Each structure stands twice: as structure tokens, then as C-alpha cells.
Amino acid sequence: MNADGFPVVPVGGHSGHVEADYGDIGGKPADVTDDQSLSQSMSRVAAADGTDISFDPYFATREDANRNQSTTKYNRQPLTLKWEDLKFEVPVGRSATGLPCLKGNEEKGMKTILSGCSGEIRPGGLLAIMGSSGAGKTTLLNLLAGRVTSAKGSQSTGRVLVNGEKRDFSKFRQVASYVLQDDDLFAELTVREQVEFGAMLRLPNTMPVEKKQLAVDRVITELSLSKVANTNIGNELVRGVSGGERKRVSIGTELVTNRSMLFLDEPTRGLDAFNALNVISTLRRLAYNGRTVVTTIHQPRSNIYSMFDMLLLLSQGRVMYFGPAKDAVAYFSALSFHCPAQFNPANYFIDLVSVDSRSPDAEAVTKKRVAVLADKYSNSAPMITEYGEDSEAGSQRIANEADTQLRKRKYQNSWFTEVRYLAVRACKQMVRERTANFSRLGQTIVFSIVLGLIWLNAGRNDTAADARSLVGILFFLLINQCFGGAVAV
Known part of the structure; x- marks a missing residue:
């Protein structure tokens, strides 16, 4: 019996507490199998009525077994995103505004936000962009998503390729979606109404309404929102769904058009650890269904980290590491930076590549370490990846699908249809704003x-x-x- 009076039955002959070593791959000990780790980390606990209420801490990692069992995996066009030598600079000092600077701020010129960033993410992969604040994560994400090319006075160089071809912005926006940090949703609408509104306006008017409703139902089911489909979304002042569910509604609004590529900026911002796990689990499931998913994230918990296929680690605009997330600990260990046992690798990496500005000496040391790590990575050989789909095989099929999917009208519906749906939404909001x-x-x-x-x-x-x-x-x-x-x- 445990402290709460529940009977405890050891599994596989093990009992008591077993410490998990996160120092190898960030999700479970590298020297044990799934079945072994299950038996060592979990005992079967039964409630008074005999219900099994045991808890598996590695349940998210164990979902890998169903990775290739999706029936909807090839219902969309696979897209491989590749970026080469991306660089982004912004003006500072007098150059930024054209006006005289205050005393002590006379320095002018260009500040480098990103420097020589290259990488690739294939269909079926989930890429996490990590780094400390100001490392350039959101800037890189916006460049990859085509939301920032060159702001006033800024300069961007490098190129982004989609399936090996130069990106066409007008076509790229029709196959890629972007989810902002903040959930800009209408508090008075229900979850279903919010997703329906996106479907009715963004799906072509040639598609029957019944098929649009089926697309809405499929997205709601895929994002595990069926239980709250008829609940108001809410906000800070109006009671509604939880923060994790609200974030999934934001994803669903973009996902209803069955886009092949998904960009997300800090999807776990403001969420507790459990809701953050649910959101990332959803993203991983979407990726395994054939999408290409790229997200920025700040210090994820260890079992969230274990879900990432690829990791891109940034510091001061330079790449510290890009490759399989499961190999990052071994890569830094080879450079004599060993992640301690029972330590979250994500936290260790952030601490390792952050610049400490609390004192001049600490700042000088950390900047030197960042420079050495960046140079080591730039001189290292590209890492071999083992995830996602081989988009080069059958490239002709993909090219044909691309021509079919990207050759669309600029606007999917007439202005009258858009006005009608906007008017209906406005009336619903007015009626419900008591x-x-x-x-x-x-x-x-x-x-x-x-x-x-x-x-x-x-x-x-x-x-x-x-x-x-x-x-x-x-x-x-x-x-x-x-x-x-x-x-x-």
C-alpha cells in the first residue's frame, strides 16, 4: 500500500523509485528498450474498484510506435524546406531613424541578427528552434515563413528553397500557415464556429459546404477538441476553454485548409507544463501525418524535447547546433560539454549558449564560448538525419502535385460571400456580448x-x-x- 492507500503491484519484478537519466537523449535512458523503461519507471497502481490508474512518464515517447500508421499521411503535398546562408541585418543608431541620436548613442551602422544560418527540414519532421532571448529565433522563423524579407533599412541575404526550387511568395502562402504567439481569437465564438469561419472563407467556393463541414470536423477531431467544440473560446475576461485548447484552436484555424507546412512562434507560451505537452504532442502528430512543422520554443520540459526530430540551436544569430535532437547531447559531449545525468538537455543547452551580462568577466567568457561553439559547428560535417519522408524519391509526382495545388485563385471566395460571413460573425458577437x-x-x-x-x-x-x-x-x-x-x- 502506498501513502494514499492505493495497492501497488510491481511490474516486471521491479519496485520502488527508479531514477531516469535524461543525459543521453532527453527522453529516456539510452541503454534500455521501451518495455524495459516501462517496467523500471512504472508500477501498476489500482484504485479501490480495481481500475488501473498507473502512470507512464514516457507515454509521449512511446507514441513513436504509431508514427507511420496514419491513414491521412499522403492527403497533402509533401514540402521540403531548405535555407542556405541566411543573414539578416538591421540599422542601429542614426541609420535606423535618420535623426540625430542622444549623447552616448552616436554609433551607427548595421546590427547582425542572423549570420550564415543554413538547414533543411523534410515532410514528416518537427523542427524546434531554440535559443535564449534575443538569439534570433523569431527572426529566422519569419524569414522561413516569408513574413519578413527586408524591413525599412534592413538587409537580408541567402535563399530559401521549397522542394529544391526558389520560393514563390504568392504560391508559398497558399501551402504554408503561420500561428502567432498570441491567440487572436473571438472570445464570444465557439470552437467550432471559429474553425468554420476559417474554412468558409479560405476554402474555395467550388467546394460543397458539406465537404467544408467534414474538413472542420476532421480538424477538430485531429486536435482533440471534440469535447469543447461547442464551448465559447473566451479570453482573460470571459470564461471559456483552457489555454492549451485555445492554442490548439489557433492551430486548427490555420490547419483547416490542409496546409502542408506549419510555422509556430512560441506555441507553449503562457501554458503550464501539461498543456504545453498536449500542444507539442498535437504538433508531432500533425508532422507525422505528412506535414512539415517548424516551431520556436523556449526551454521545453524533457519529454517535450524528446518529441523533436530536429533541433536548431541559436545564440547571437549564429548556429550552435543543427541536427537530430536525440544526437545533440552526444555532439556537445564530444566537445567536452557534458550534460549532467538527470538534467533536462534543453535547459542545459540554453545555459550553455547564453551570454551572461551580469559582469564584464562573465560576459567575456560566455561570448568566447559562444564563438568557439559556432566555429566548431561551422567546421563540422553535416549530420545524417533519419526521419520524415524521402521527398527526392518521386520528385516528379511532387512537382505535378505542386502545380495542381499552387495554381489557385488569389481569393477563394467572392467579396459578397466574405461580407456575408463577416456580417453573420459580427451579429453573433453583438448578441453574445451581454x-x-x-x-x-x-x-x-x-x-x-x-x-x-x-x-x-x-x-x-x-x-x-x-x-x-x-x-x-x-x-x-x-x-x-x-x-x-x-x-x-
């Missing part, structure tokens, strides 16, 4: 009484004063309606 509606009603009643008292019996006579009063009333009502509409928006 607090705002009561506020508007109270404001209208108060203004009606006040204005009625001010202009009481005005305009009953045909005098010039009454005419001016009528003009004043009409002017005030017009201004009130204009400003009231602006406040409502």
Missing part, C-alpha cells in the same frame, strides 16, 4: 433623458431660435453616432 450590450443600453437611456431635458419643447415654434435648436440637436446626434460607432469598434 456586458457590452447592457452598457450600450444604459448609455442610450441616460443620454436620451439628458438630451430630452436640455431640448425640452424645442422646435415647436417657427422662430429662428427654434430652427437653430433643431440644427444643434441633429448635429449632436450625428456626432454621438459617429463616436459611438468608433468606441464600439
Whole structure:
């Protein structure tokens, strides 16, 4: 019996606590199999009614066994994304604004955000971009997603290839989706309505409504949102779904068009460890279904780290490591930087490549270490990957599919259809915003009484004063309606 009164039955002859060594691959000890690690890390615990309530800490890693069992894996065009020698610079000092700088800030020139970044991610792979704050993670993600080419005064060099061909931005946006850090969703809409709205506007008008509804149902099921499909999304002020579910709704809104490539900026931001695990599990499942998934993430827990196929580690805009996530610990160990046992590799890597600015001496040492690691990586041979699909085999089929899928209209629906769906959404929001509606009603009643008292019996006579009063009333009502509409928006 344990401390809570549950009967404990040892599995495989083991009992007691078994320490897990995260120092090898970040998910489980490298020298044991799945079955062995299960028996060593878990004892079967039964509730009073005999229900098995035991917990497997490696359940996320064990899902690898179903990696290639998806029935929808080839329902979309596979895309391989490759980037070569990406560099991004922004102006600083006088060059940034064209105005004189404050005293002490006269330095001007270009600041390098990214320097010589290269890599590749294939269909079926999940790439995690990690690094400390200011390392250039979001900048790299935006460059890969085609959201940043060259801002005012900035300069970008290098090239991005899609299936070996130069990227066409107009076509690339039709097969790739981008999920922002913040969930810009409507709190008054339900989960299903939010996903439906994206489907109705972004799927072609030639597709029957029944097929669009099937696509919505498939996305909701794939993201494990069926239980909250009819629940309002909510926000900080309006009660709704949980943070992890809200993040999955954001992913589903982009996923409903069956895009082949998915970019996400900090999808676990603001989530607790369990909800973060659920979100990354969803992304891994989406990747294994044939998509190419690229995400930035900040210090994931160890079993989240074990889900990544590829890891790109950045520091000060330079690549510290790019290759299979499971080989990162061995790579740094070969450079005499050993990740301690029972230590989260993600935390170790962030600490290893971060610049410590608390003192001049610490800053100098850490900058030197970052420079050495960057030079070591740039001089090392490319690492062999063993994941995803071989997109080169059958490249002609992929090219034909690309021509079919990318040859689309700029707008999938007519302007009348878009206005109709926007009007329906606005009406639903207005009806469901009870607090705002009561506020508007109270404001209208108060203004009606006040204005009625001010202009009481005005305009009953045909005098010039009454005419001016009528003009004043009409002017005030017009201004009130204009400003009231602006406040409502």
C-alpha cells in the first residue's frame, strides 16, 4: 500500500523509485528498450474498484510506435524546406531613424541578427528552434515563413528553397500557415464556429459546404477538441476553454485548409507544463501525418524535447547546433560539454549558449564560448538525419502535385460571400456580448433623458431660435453616432 492507500503491484519484478537519466537523449535512458523503461519507471497502481490508474512518464515517447500508421499521411503535398546562408541585418543608431541620436548613442551602422544560418527540414519532421532571448529565433522563423524579407533599412541575404526550387511568395502562402504567439481569437465564438469561419472563407467556393463541414470536423477531431467544440473560446475576461485548447484552436484555424507546412512562434507560451505537452504532442502528430512543422520554443520540459526530430540551436544569430535532437547531447559531449545525468538537455543547452551580462568577466567568457561553439559547428560535417519522408524519391509526382495545388485563385471566395460571413460573425458577437450590450443600453437611456431635458419643447415654434435648436440637436446626434460607432469598434 502506498501513502494514499492505493495497492501497488510491481511490474516486471521491479519496485520502488527508479531514477531516469535524461543525459543521453532527453527522453529516456539510452541503454534500455521501451518495455524495459516501462517496467523500471512504472508500477501498476489500482484504485479501490480495481481500475488501473498507473502512470507512464514516457507515454509521449512511446507514441513513436504509431508514427507511420496514419491513414491521412499522403492527403497533402509533401514540402521540403531548405535555407542556405541566411543573414539578416538591421540599422542601429542614426541609420535606423535618420535623426540625430542622444549623447552616448552616436554609433551607427548595421546590427547582425542572423549570420550564415543554413538547414533543411523534410515532410514528416518537427523542427524546434531554440535559443535564449534575443538569439534570433523569431527572426529566422519569419524569414522561413516569408513574413519578413527586408524591413525599412534592413538587409537580408541567402535563399530559401521549397522542394529544391526558389520560393514563390504568392504560391508559398497558399501551402504554408503561420500561428502567432498570441491567440487572436473571438472570445464570444465557439470552437467550432471559429474553425468554420476559417474554412468558409479560405476554402474555395467550388467546394460543397458539406465537404467544408467534414474538413472542420476532421480538424477538430485531429486536435482533440471534440469535447469543447461547442464551448465559447473566451479570453482573460470571459470564461471559456483552457489555454492549451485555445492554442490548439489557433492551430486548427490555420490547419483547416490542409496546409502542408506549419510555422509556430512560441506555441507553449503562457501554458503550464501539461498543456504545453498536449500542444507539442498535437504538433508531432500533425508532422507525422505528412506535414512539415517548424516551431520556436523556449526551454521545453524533457519529454517535450524528446518529441523533436530536429533541433536548431541559436545564440547571437549564429548556429550552435543543427541536427537530430536525440544526437545533440552526444555532439556537445564530444566537445567536452557534458550534460549532467538527470538534467533536462534543453535547459542545459540554453545555459550553455547564453551570454551572461551580469559582469564584464562573465560576459567575456560566455561570448568566447559562444564563438568557439559556432566555429566548431561551422567546421563540422553535416549530420545524417533519419526521419520524415524521402521527398527526392518521386520528385516528379511532387512537382505535378505542386502545380495542381499552387495554381489557385488569389481569393477563394467572392467579396459578397466574405461580407456575408463577416456580417453573420459580427451579429453573433453583438448578441453574445451581454456586458457590452447592457452598457450600450444604459448609455442610450441616460443620454436620451439628458438630451430630452436640455431640448425640452424645442422646435415647436417657427422662430429662428427654434430652427437653430433643431440644427444643434441633429448635429449632436450625428456626432454621438459617429463616436459611438468608433468606441464600439
